[in-house]
Amino acid sequence: KQEVTQIPAALSVPEGENLVLNCSFTDSAIYNLQWFRQDPGKGLTSLLLIQSSQREQTSGRLNASLDKSSGRSTLYIAASQPGDSATYLCAVTPKTSYDKVIFGPGTSLSVIP
């Protein structure tokens, strides 16, 4: 059974710092891995999607990596800004059920001005 965990559960950093969020999954048979952002009281926004054949994806100040063999992904945020404050969710789509996305518990990020 696929399980997704994320550490840390919460993170508070001063503005301008580079930071890394971690995600682990137990079954390497995945279709893809995604990082979502959730703002309080709002829905989810897909930030980056890494297909199972890929190792990383980049968008602006965000870089996500995927190591299927070790069951790990990291989301790197460069030069953090207060507007980055949100909850970041890691999610995997199992190869055996590509309609079923399994989410981690999220990392709550606070960037202090």
Place this chain on the structure above:
Amino acid sequence: DTAVSQTPKYLVTQMGNDKSIKCEQNLGHDTMYWYKQDSKKFLKIMFSYNNKELIINETVPNRFSPKSPDKAHLNLHINSLELGDSAVYFCASSPHPPSPGETQYFGPGTRLLVL
């Protein structure tokens, strides 16, 4: 234009009542989903519908009944509401079958509070 919309945004009701949440997507997707996010913020899939047919039904009490009148709509009806049903319910949609590079698109959520 809103891609995935849900109504209502907030729902406060008494235990034992029956309520419905509506979801609509204008993306032309074939598959729609309902997720539940509990007080600990864990987001878990409840149901998945492809072109009006149920394809995923996680371990959800049968008080929850999804209904899909057409592929652009997936409503969630909840009978005999209980305190533990209080959560945020998210609707989502995606193409079917999704390619490895395609994501699901989420609605803004419906915050349900059962008193």
